[in-house]
Amino acid sequence: MIDPTRPVPEWVRAVYEWPLSVAIRESEWLFPVLQTFHILGLVLLVGVIAIVDLRLLRAILRDESPGFLARRLLPITHVGFAVTLASGVLLLAAQGAALYFNVFLRVKLLLLGAALLNILLFHATVFRSASVWDFTAPIPRAASAFAAISLAFWTGVVLTGRYIAYF
């Protein structure tokens, strides 16, 4: 619900009033359809990232080269990210003014930023030498640390995302 005593910035209001935002908000089926795509995209994104992370933590698939596995699975996460982002942006456009002060939305976006930064740092540092540790036994400690942080951040993104609807 929009709280009339707490005005939101002009641009948030403007996005909220876009014909597309109004259409999504007022449609009986568009909103849940977008939510369904958001969850399916999330499975591709978070589910497949979790597999790579668990491999880097030596929890699963110990016989597969982690670097090779990561490279083969990355395209799936890119599709997942595109689907989750597109549906998420549309859901947000439709609800933005009502959710502007939602604490869980803010925390979720912060955690999402942190999770994406973690990916960038991983790729800019330890993953660059992946060809070196690909077929040698030990996984660098830094890589396992990136993986553990990634699991924590993405779990946080999903949990806070679920809380947005309730508070």
Added chain:
Amino acid sequence: MSSWLADTFFARAVGDSVATFAAVEGLHIVALAVLGGSVLVANLAGAGALVPAESALRVERGLRVPMWSGLAAAALTGFLLFATSPEKYLTNPLFTVKLVLLGAALAVQFIRGRRVLRAGANNGTRALAIAALVLWLGVVTAGRWIGLI
């Protein structure tokens, strides 16, 4: 039977607090992501995509743990959510649809996995992989709409 279930301490603990209910829902989605990710990668690998044919068997075996852990966690959290208001779910036609699709998805997934382990990737396991993924898609979609009708 169902009012007895809703009166159990765990059903009350989840149902009486919005924060706890939302947390269990959130964990249900995290479990679903792990299950879905494992199923997707195993089915693609077992269909001859993603990894070289000789790795498909190892990937199939290696993904059993996250697949079953994800399923167990999703089932547990799902049961807790169900226990808070059994009447509501039992009278919701989409809940039945979701459970039937889940049973079918698990059956196809299981048969497919056994075939891949026995004979490797072939046209049969490819068809089963596609069937399983379509059924899983139905499970997630029905799940999202349970709360909306």
